[in-house]
Amino acid sequence: MASVLVVEDDQFVRSALIRHLTEASHTVRSVGTALEALREVAHVGFDVVILDLGLPDLDGAEALKMLRGITDVPVIIATARDDEAEIVRLLNDGADDYLTKPFSVEHLSARMAAVLRRSRGAAAGGEPPSRALQVGGLCIDPLRRQAELDGAALDLTRREFDLLAFLAGRPGVVVPRKELLAEVWQQSYGDDQTIDVHLSWLRRKLGETAAQPRYLHTLRGVGVKLEPPL
Numbered sequence: 464m465a466s467v468l469v470v471e472d473d474q475f476v477r478s479a480l481i482r483h484l485t486e487a488s489h490t491v492r493s494v495g496t497a498l499e500a501l502r503e504v505a506h507v508g509f510d511v512v513i514l515d516l517g518l519p520d521l522d523g524a525e526a527l528k529m530l531r532g533i534t535d536v537p538v539i540i541a542t543a544r545d546d547e548a549e550i551v552r553l554l555n556d557g558a559d560d561y562l563t564k565p566f567s568v569e570h571l572s573a574r575m576a577a578v579l580r581r582s583r584g585a586a587a588g589g590e591p592p593s594r595a596l597q598v599g600g601l602c603i604d605p606l607r608r609q610a611e612l613d614g615a616a617l618d619l620t621r622r623e624f625d626l627l628a629f630l631a632g633r634p635g636v637v638v639p640r641k642e643l644l645a646e647v648w649q650q651s652y653g654d655d656q657t658i659d660v661h662l663s664w665l666r667r668k669l670g671e672t673a674a675q676p677r678y679l680h681t682l683r684g685v686g687v688k689l690e691p692p693l
Contacts, residue, residue: 465510467492470500483568497526504534516542531557537578551660578651585623596631599691601633626661639686
């Protein structure tokens with residue numbers, strides 16, 4: 464089971480989450496402000512954080528950025544906001560997943576299980592390739608988790624790097640979206656928007672667009688492939 468930090472200022476929602484997670488045999492601590500959350504994370508080793516955005520002292524999006532400055536713990540955003548642009552920003556700022564309120568406890572459990580599988584799999588599971596991956600001017604070092612394009616370092620989020628490295632390990636191969644969800648996100652199901660968001664950000668950092676791809680090519684209804692420019 465997991466050690467969970469619930470960051471939620473609504474006492475009713477907070478109590479419900481604590482009750483559900485405790486009944487599922489998780490160890491739960493809870494706080495109602497962003498500053499309390501930062502103090503907790505700095506002193507306690509959690510497996511996952513459930514973070515509300517509407518906190519009284521600091522917006523949850525800013526709290527996420529501060530959390531990412533001190534820890535790599537998986538963070539699930541729980542929010543009543545459903546603005547697509549904001550969801551994109553949250554994912555780019557390091558959120559591992561998000562849930563739009565209201566959500567069922569079953570939905571939360573499924574998302575938590577997926578995030579924990581990814582986290583624990585990365586820590587103890589399959590070893591990354593021991594050698595750097597070269598695709599055209601792209602060089603990806605899985606061990607150091609560094610990527611370069613034509614000799615210039617790429618500033619990638621954790622998930623962007625995972626996606627790029629997975630595709631680079633299969634150059635020229637069309638990888639189905641279902642496989643990307645299973646291998647990169649460790650989810651057997653999910654929203655294609657998650658993949659599209661990360662592909663969009665990757666393309667921007669690679670200096671290309673969906674309309675004029677260089678490395679990343681999407682085959683509608685089939686999947687995605689990474690190959691060197693012609």
